[in-house]
Amino acid sequence: MTNMKGMKCVKCGETAKEARLSFQGHQIDGWKCRCGEEYFDPEQAEKILMLNRIRNKKFRVKLGRMRSNLIIRMPKELERTLGLEKGGEMILQATARKKIEMTA
Ligand SMILES: [Zn+2]
Numbered sequence: 001m002t003n004m005k006g007m008k009c010v011k012c013g014e015t016a017k018e019a020r021l022s023f024q025g026h027q028i029d030g031w032k033c034r035c036g037e038e039y040f041d042p043e044q045a046e047k048i049l050m051l052n053r054i055r056n057k058k059f060r061v062k063l064g065r066m067r068s069n070l071i072i073r074m075p076k077e078l079e080r081t082l083g084l085e086k087g088g089e090m091i092l093q094a095t096a097r098k099k100i101e102m103t104a
Contacts, residue, residue, distance in 0.1 A: 009033035024048055050081045 006015040016031035021038050023030075028044040059075045074084060082104050084090075091103040 007031050007039060009035060009037050009039075011035055011037045024052060047081075054078065054081055 006017050008014075009016045012033060012035040014033055014035065016033035016037065016039055019030060019032040019038075020027050021030040021032060021040060023040050023045055026048050028041055028048065030038060030040040030044075032038050054077055057077075059078065061072045061075065064071045064073065078084065084104055088104070093101045093103070095101045
């Protein structure tokens with residue numbers, strides 16, 4: 001059905017061409033047909049849906065200790081959705097007396 005160049009539009013039968021499309025406020029890859037029908041890259045669309053599902057959700061985690069360092073366990077949901085991996089780097093920034101912003 002799909003390939004790098006285009007895909008057949010199920011609405012009109014023409015070939016939809018590769019394009020950058022707007023999906024829930026994000027730009028993702030996909031295919032757009034002359035008839036106006038849009039097809040989103042399913043993987044990229046799924047990532048955005050996953051992100052929207054956990055956006056603003058609060059996760060309660062416990063602090064642990066490894067030798068002299070305090071550590072936190074990253075919730076699986078965040079790991080998967082944000083694509084975090086062991087060995088990856090994060091930036092921590094104290095933004096208030098009891099607030100830390102963490103950026104992947
Ligand atoms: Zn079409």
